Amino acid sequence: MHVIVVAADQALQASISSILETRGHDVIAFADANEGLDRLGRDRELNAFIVANDKDAGAEICWEARLLSSFERPIYVCLVSPPLPSAAFIEALDCGADDVLQLPISPDELYARLRAAERLNQMQHKLLEMATRDGLTGLYNRAAFFHRAASLCGARPVVAIMTDIDHFKAINDNYGHAVGDRAIRAVADCLKSQGDIVGRLGGEEFALLLDIADATDAWRAAEGLRRMIAMQEIDLDRESVRLSCSFGVAMGQAGEDIDELLRMADAALYAAKRAGRNMVALYDPEKMAAAPRPNSIIRGTSASSTGARRAAS
Known part of the structure; x- marks a missing residue:
């Protein structure tokens, strides 16, 4: 997948990027969330947004990323954080996060989550094609x-x-x-x-x-x-x-x-x-x-x- 990683902590940013790149994912990393969101909005090839945040703004960033997604452009949004209380976990999901992963991050769990996201993205792209393309010619309906x-x-x-x-x-x-x-x-x-x-x-x-x-x-x-x-x-x-x-x-x-x-x-x-x-x-x-x-x-x-x-x- 084409992934943006947002993490102010440079060591954490490098760790998540390395985990993803090991499995062939294309990664663009940012320390500033606004810069990451701006890039996500401009580059429609990007289809995953991972924010590692240990502050209260994590849910808000997920919300901003979710606003950039649509039926025609699915975006997997994931929050990586220290263990959260139940209310904060629910808030993150309600604000648009597809997943919330706890630190320390498990590479195998992250890989599995991304595989699930890829399956969902592929199904959504197929549905989009069926909804917008003429079945006989492949042109727009x-x-x-x-x-x-x-x-x-x-x-x-x-x-x-x-x-x-x-x-x-x-x-x-x-x-x-x-x-x-x-x-x-x-x-x-x-x-x-x-x-x-x-x-x-x-x-x-x-x-x-x-x-x-x-x-x-x-x-x-x-x-x-x-x-x-x-x-x-x-x-x-x-x-x-x-x-x-x-x-x-x-x-x-x-x-x-x-x-x-x-x-x-x-x-x-x-x-x-x-x-x-x-x-x-x-x-x-x-x-x-x-x-x-x-x-x-x-x-x-x-x-x-x-x-x-x-x-x-």
Whole structure:
């Protein structure tokens, strides 16, 4: 594991660090708790925090470390201290410590606690993957995409790209859903190579957010993806299925509402579909309406209407 050790006592700090490093753990040691907490907050690779403290502040430090953990970032928090009265032991656990180890520390006990922490971290990462990733493609699922997109849009200008597979219904109807799934995976693999945040929003439809501020660069990025996908073939026994996608691109500003940005990209995608498919369209507010369309996969729009979008696919 990647461990921070906080101990004002230099001898104790060196002892715990040596114990951990002997078993291959990566250790960063601090004498000052605030410095250790600051590093823990900045470095998301760190997944364990051990504080050796013989003062009343130990529980408070555990609390501060626990505030830095989340469902997406599990952190094992351990307090090492002299024998504690029952009330102080309970307080440490209530304040966020996963374990409280007594001095003198037992190397074997510490190793065992870390092995248990690693098992829990692995299970939590697996649960996170299941909760945020699309099972077919490995891309972000709909909910995870919007969650990550909202934070990125608030920080700086971004580009939104909407795309879907041309004539996807015909692929399913003519070759079966297994071939359709292969087509979706092939397109997803291409999109992974470009997007900072890439999600499968539904069926054969995908969205990307790129950290690009120039419209020409944004168009080129989408055009590169279009060409890459156009080279994909799904090999069957006696023939192959060629793939193509249409793309809609919209430029956003810092603080842009993600739903509105995707509506603009979706309007551009629909324009590319109407213009003949297998092309890239850049959103033009004078020519394209960013209003929701029937069966749009953008949040907050009606899913009860039928016809226009699916007919365009």
